[in-house]
Amino acid sequence: MRMYDILDKKRNGNELTDEEISFFVSEYVNGSIPDYQASALLMAICINGMTSRETATLTKAMAESGDMLDLTAFGNNTVDKHSTGGVGDKTTLIVAPIVASLGCSVVKLSGRGLGHTGGTLDKLESIKGMRIDLTPDEFMSVAKQCGLTVCGAGANIAPADKKLYALRDVTATVQSIPLIVSSIMSKKLAGGAKNIVLDVKTGSGAFMKTLDSARELAKGMVEIGALSGKNVSAVITNMDKPLGYCVGNSLEVAEAVALLKNRSCDNDLREICITLASEMVSLSKGITAKEARAKVVETLENGNAFKTFKDWISYQQGDFNVLDDLDEFTKAAYKTELLSPCDGYISSSEASGIGIAAMMLGAGRSSKEDAIDPTAGIIQIKRVGDKVEKGSVIAILQSSTVADHSAAHKKMLESLTFSKEKPSEMPLVYEIIR
Ligand code: URA
Secondary structure, eight states: OOOOHHHHHHHHTTOOOHHHHHHHHHHHHHTTHHHHHHHHHHHHHHHHOOOOOHHHHHHHHHHTTTTOOOOGTTTTTTTEEEOOOOOSSSSSHHHHHHHTTTTTTTEEEOOOTTTTTTOOOHHHHTTTTTOOOOOHHHHHHHHHHSEEEEEEEETTTSSHHHHHHHHHTTTSSSOOHHHHHHHHHHHHHTTOOOOOEEEEESSSTTTTTTTHHHHHHHHHHHHHHHHTTTTEEHHHHHSSOOOOEEEEHHHHHHHHHHHHOOOOHHHHHHHHHHHHHHHHHHHTOOOOHHHHHHHHHHHHTTTTHHHHHHHHHHHOOGGGGGTHHHHHHTTOOOOEEESSSEEEEEEEOOHHHHHHHHHHHHHSSSSSTTTOTTTTTEEESSTTEEEEOOTTTEEEEEEEOOOOHHHHHHHHHHEEEESSOOOOOOOOOEEEEE
């Protein structure tokens, strides 16, 4: 088999065979196919697309390019969740203990944040002592004891995706539905869970800017999951504005803890978490979403979800006591107030801009090597739909390493729009595809 012939075939819009796709993945991972040929194939796929069969084969080959977790010891109620990436998205911290407290097993491999989106591992690492580098034996043992573990995907989980994603990033081939489907689903298949819930974000802060493209991605991932014997549900949710009040690692952990403790919290965040958790429980237990929702609300309200959260943090060696005093936990050296430039309402809050402002404060990375300031971030005092007066505080920006917040203030103001009339409400959950 020659890579040249595969390129020629795909460039002409023809369908590749399973053997050709598997050959490409294995030979690229072992270094026999050079980046320039792999780039040419990625571009041909971007332009000509892939059939469902081709995408399924590509996904399977990428998943099998490295270790595949074996979760059969946990039975059929293993459940994973994936978000396509957002700003202020702390849902995993809330949803995972909810479903684990209901007897589902959550063994989740997560990633770090890059660019304007946050990553669960960075949020967890803001808790003193929390280990996210567990060995496979360790994370299986934590999952057996408390039904839940979240740690970093080791280098050998879907290595084909790591190599291909880096290449896509520099060859303008990220925005291709079959390539995004295979990238996300290869990691989910390697993660081993029988049930998978995908939070597909759409809007200004998301990968998928339009509902149509989010729907296409969601359908593609559900189809590939089903072909691989998984139960998959995709929830399409709004990412036109950040989720919840806070953006930034320790601030988001504190917001998640407050919600799990049933303290006052953002309604949108609570509703998205309940929807995602209900889908996870429904798939894992084979019950209706309505039945699952009743269980989810009960475990949240009776404190069982919070108890599981505490156990989980302790089993991964996080110092739970630091979360008793959330003001101390989120305390930062520098705090500044962002004031409203006018009277009226906040009519929009572009999520990616708010994410970039948080990154400028030290909450995120512009390159993989950047260090994170766990205390850096933004508390939105006023959000979309809220009334504001000129000079009133609309956000608090904080950090412990970056002393000058002026660039972040500017970025935040550029990301907000104001109107005289109260803006109409946007849908929170657009649809659920199973
Ligand atoms: N997230 C991924 O993991 N892969 C993509 O291709 C896009 C988003």
